[in-house]
Amino acid sequence: MSDATSPEAGGLGNDERRLTPAYRPSQVEKQAPCQAGCPNCGDIRGWIGTVAQRDKLGLTKEEAYERAWRMITDVNPFPSVLGRVCPHPCETHCNRAEHDEPLAINAMERFLGDWAIEADIPLPTIDGEAGPEWVGVVGAGPSGLSFAYQMARRGYRVTVYEGREKAGGMLRFGIPDYRLPPAVLDAEIEKIERLGVEIELETAVGRDVSLQELKQRHAALYLGIGAQAGRGLGVPGEDGPGVWTGTEFLSLVNCGEPVDPGTRVAVIGGGNTAIDAARAARRLGAEVTILYRRSRTEMPAIEHEIDDALEEGVELVLLASPVRLERQPNGDLATLIAQRMELGEPDDSGRRRPVPIPDSELELPVSAVIAAVSQAPDIRGFEDLDQDGGWFLTGNGGAVGDGVWAGGDALGLGIAGMAIVQGRHAAEALHARFRGLAPPEAPENGKRLVGADEIIMEFHETRPPALPERLSPEERLAAPMAEVSGRITEEQFLAETSRCFSCGSCFGCSQCEMFCTSGCFTKLEEVGPGIYFTLTLEQCQECGKCVEVCPCGFLEVN
Amino acid sequence: MRFPSQRSVADSFSSIPLDAGADLALKDGSRVAVIGGGPAGSFFSYFLLKMAEAIDLELEVDIFEPRFFTRGGPSGCNHCGGIVSESLVQILAAEGINLPTEVVQRGIESYVVHMDVGSVAIQSPAKESRIAALYRGNGPRDGSELQWESFDGYLQGMAVERGARVRHKLVTGVDWTDGKPVLIENDGHASAYDLVTVSAGVNSNFIGMLKDSPAGVAPPKTTRTYICEFKVGREGVHEIMGNAMHVFLLSIPRLEFAALIPKGEFVTMVMLGDELDQELVHAFLDDPTVRRCFPTDEKPVVCSCSPLINMGATKRPYGDRIVMIGDSGVTRLYKDGIGASYRTAKAAAATAVYQGISADTFEEHYWPACKAISSDNAIGKVIFGVTTLFKHSKISRRAILRMTSLEQEQEKAPHMSSVLWNMFTGSAPYKEIFTSTLHPGFIGSLVWNLAHGMRPSGGNGKVA
């Protein structure tokens, strides 16, 4: 950046007494709100821009797709999976929401992920960084696999120990097929394995091998054991046939095991597990009622999943909590007795605490009850590590003990994206430690978040977002395994990328070049998202036109 | 004879077909490109189409202008002080260009000349030499009154009404193919024209690119200026400025000229100087004389810029199929740039429509209009030189003050008053101003006042 008083700068320059800022521009890349909203801090604007600006960059469609996909997989090896299941906080933050609708980022991510599976593109490696260390991972859920990927792509030898018969964690045994087809998960895990990651299935730590042995075998360990243990309801009548925890039930369904909940199922809870269990039970032909003890706004499940469940005929009974289960003489379930609740003062989580209303019981005939109230890690075999009430407690960038790191649901229930970023951060920190490098910095460190008021929205015509085709509720119930949501078409995908405002980063719109007739902005020969023009201030008139007309908030008054 | 297209500019210059001169005239369907839609470009398009219509000539006129003058704030503005003489407003009215009050604010009735030795108000000597104020865009950044309409936008509208087409593009180069100019736009798009009129002002790097063109025109000399807008509020402006424009003759090193112009809720400050910088701006604002009439501490500045101003004519502002007008060509020294744009635009349009578009034709019919301006500028330089000498001598400052004050108070022959008036408004050619200073009455009075000024108690200026 040229100094305000430097001879090459035109105009009158700056000093403290200046009457106005010299409206002299500087090109300052800022953080986009989508990225700020993403736990993984992915360069969303960057990969969307790569496709949207492909003509300016001289890329073919395929080259642009591949480049964009590599940008995603730099931080997340599961675009196809997350493109389906991520609750996409990025979209919630998208500035375009103030113009028409937020960008369909999730649908675009899925498009690219699916494209890369079909085009069989290998995950990107980082060459020349590895050392001899052999690292071990416990748990082949998204967190453990993310860690494994980040180490393996740098060339480290990685072995993953997984207790179950297949890798994938809750993505496989929790999330049902109609939301995430197993073939998609398989394909993305396979890409990780192709980097040389060994996955030892049916090898549970604490059962088949001890933590101590692994510590000796490996230079470091990463624990991504998730929160597998479903909690019960703690009400009388719970023990006996017809009662499952949500994760148990979904695991059976997802593994294709025979499971018969009968005709009237009550699901207790308001999270993703509850909704998925209810919809899975509905697909088995049962009448399903979800009981949740607070109101709908407090339900932690992904909003549109709740809508989908209701569309499919799931009943929702809010502000109700089970008090006991009554059984028939043969032991089968008969009735669920619940109590009506009302909302009191907010609790620690900020949500209003449900308070029972006396003498307000309601009865529900049931053939099965699914308790999807909460999950917790199964930390048998890991008792020596730092923990707090059964959850791992990490300090120091993800470590839970000497040479042992942890992340994902085992630290607290989260979303897959969160599990993935924790795996990545641990890998980056560990790699830095192994190689004696400075601890990695967040890519957006020091960049200011661009505000919605810095975007000239009128520069862009309003245009509805790309919506995928979806199965009707009838079609869904008729084909229980069929994926509910389709993939946007290529045409939709390309159109959607061009809706991006490119908040805070130059996309080569040429407004500055056009308005600065003095010629301070010169188009570069080699351009890229964020870099289209060089700026020389020799002829600057300090009028500020360029800053005023820059639609993406990239230029600011120096 | 045919030539391969897209040859280098220099090459094609030397090999313009010999018979090209034969059709160096506008015909039905000829395409004219106007680079820059400021006053010069719009005047030109307006007159060209009007004159062409009069002789039943059908032309296609494209005005290349990247800016949108409908926008408020700097992005729709072509920075200047915005002072035009009432006589120009009236000439334009006679041409059919009636500037509405949203565009031109009339009624600046006096000048106040400030010097350290005192200030004096000069009333407009005649109604037609009153001045008017305007904004080139839709008013400054942060304007709260929707009072101003862009002058440049208004003129553009007149040109469009006549049939010109505005293309919101930046021209980034000219190629010559078969002796015809091909304009390159910033998105790479290119199109050929029969005539290119350059009206890109001086704040454009485009004019520098023409050095190597067949026209071989060197860009005009320029110097940097400073303009800013104080947001004072309507009442405040009236209180401080009255109905007057305020100019300053101060002995501040490097300061050439400074003026404060009332414009509705704003006061526009314009400054010219040698190597103008922040130091000079502050030296001016901190000067006791300035502080006396315009203390700036409380007044927010909402808009500012430092554009270049034309300091010397383009040599040979024409070639085959190319002509340069307004600031890009020849304009008046320091003032009345808009008036000069009007005159050069009209002369160029008349030449193109009635005479032809070859270098020779422009030389014969267009150049005289330019030469009149540039020779007058030569006289202007002398006058400014003398003023500078006067400015730096307290005795002569007193003399000017005394002479003007007496003229204004006692309704004497307004020798000094009209010299000053004409110098600041640009409503008369420099030659006329110079001639009036040779008037025996002027000289006699000046000598008398100079002598008076040497006595310590000399000044009796009326403080405005």
Ligand SMILES: Cc1cc2nc3c(=O)[nH]c(=O)nc-3n(C[C@H](O)[C@H](O)[C@H](O)COP(=O)(O)OP(=O)(O)OC[C@H]3O[C@@H](n4cnc5c(N)ncnc54)[C@H](O)[C@@H]3O)c2cc1C
């Ligand atoms: C029903 C359901 C629906 C969900 N829906 C969504 C959604 O739509 N979107 C979203 O983003 N998130 C969703 N989530 C949350 C998301 O799935 C989890 O946050 C994520 O899977 C956590 O990843 P993890 O790697 O930490 O743990 P897990 O995915 O739970 O993986 C842990 C792995 O470790 C293995 N393991 C555990 N203990 C041992 C041991 N001792 N030895 C060896 N292996 C062991 C387990 O078998 C498992 O494979 C959902 C969760 C559930 C339960």
Ligand SMILES: Cc1cc2nc3c(=O)[nH]c(=O)nc-3n(C[C@H](O)[C@H](O)[C@H](O)COP(=O)(O)OP(=O)(O)OC[C@H]3O[C@@H](n4cnc5c(N)ncnc54)[C@H](O)[C@@H]3O)c2cc1C
């Ligand atoms: C500080 C200052 C104060 C002044 N005060 C006064 C005053 O009070 N009264 C007065 O009469 N005059 C004044 N002038 C002079 C006046 O501003 C100019 O004479 C006048 O603007 C010239 O008009 P123009 O059309 O030739 O050029 P401009 O007004 O400069 O217009 C040029 C146009 O060309 C466009 N352009 C430039 N490059 C390209 C390109 N490559 N492609 C396409 N379009 C392009 C620009 O966007 C612009 O709109 C002042 C000037 C300055 C600097």
